[in-house]
Amino acid sequence: MKSPQYYIRKTHRYLGLFIGIQFMLWVLGGLYFSWTNIDKIHGDHLVNFPNPNISLTDSLLSPNVAILKARLHPEKVKSLNLTRVLDQMVYQVETESSIILINAQTGSIRPPLSQSEAADFAKKIFKPKSEISSIEYITKDNLQDHYQYRGGTLPAWAISFKHPSNSVVYISSEKGSFEKIRNKQWRLYDFLWMVHIMDYQTRDNLNNWLLRGFSILGLTTVLSGFTLFYQSSRTIRNIKNKDL
Structure with a gap:
């Protein structure tokens, strides 16, 4: 035994x-x-983070006036944030179904970022002077091709740069904001x-x-x-x- x-x-x-x-x-x-x-894994050293400061010379509408001018129902607003999108002050308004950008000076609704606007924004965000290699619009339908953006706000623009870091900058089209940057160190x-x-x-x-x-x-x-x-x-x- x-x-x-x-x-x-x-x-x-x-x-x-x-x-x-x-x-x-x-x-x-x-x-x-x-x-x-x-910090290098996150790609912080590659990013010019947007300046959130508000100029005192800007003549801005109050949030209530901006919402009324944009013809939105105040009771449907979940949150409101004053931010800067491409050198323009806007109210970032979250409703039950979407995120809306309102020009903080005129009260007009700003459309989501176009491809060219997202490209210009990404060039300002990305510190190294590099050319853009590709731009892709991300929705729920093709999110599986961008696993590195999981959990991010959709829809969004993915702007890839010709740089040794193989960096991709993600810009939310509705929010008009920089969301994430991903590089080869982060992928590893x-x-x-x-x-x-x-x-x-x-x-x-x-x-x-x-x-x-x-x-x-x-x-x-x-x-x-x-x-x-x-x-x-x-x-x-x-x-x-x-x-x-």
Whole structure:
């Protein structure tokens, strides 16, 4: 009859073989996360963040007057924010169904950003002097082609630049605002994060069952290793023999 140690050794060996690759990916991901600058991952060093300051010389309508001039129903307004869109002060009004831009000086509704306006905005946002390689309009229908923009406001413009960082600037067309920038460092970080938490769909679910299962298997592997060490250690056996 085979001893319990035999089965523990077998379990430890095959578990180690099965989850060894995932262990290695966890370690590689941890090394990358701890040794990289998160601001560079986010691409902050590549961005000229818009100046939100309001000039005191601007003659602006009050929010209530602007909403009435735009012929909106005040009761349908969920939130209102004063911001700057392409050197123009606007009220960014969120309703139950959409986001509307109202010219803060005239009260007229500003249309969503066009392709050319989004391109001009992106050039101001992106610090390096680089040419635009492509522009794409993102909606729910083609969002899967831009996984790196998940969770962002739609619709939006994706403006790619001819730059060593392979950066893409995302501009919300309705809000008229800069949303995100993604570069090759972020894509590597995002890939390692995906395999680290083992969520291969949304990449943000830390409670998925695959991760839980591998965590239990990993703990079992470690505990079986400790058990084997305890059972096979000559020092421990000598201590036991002395006690006898």
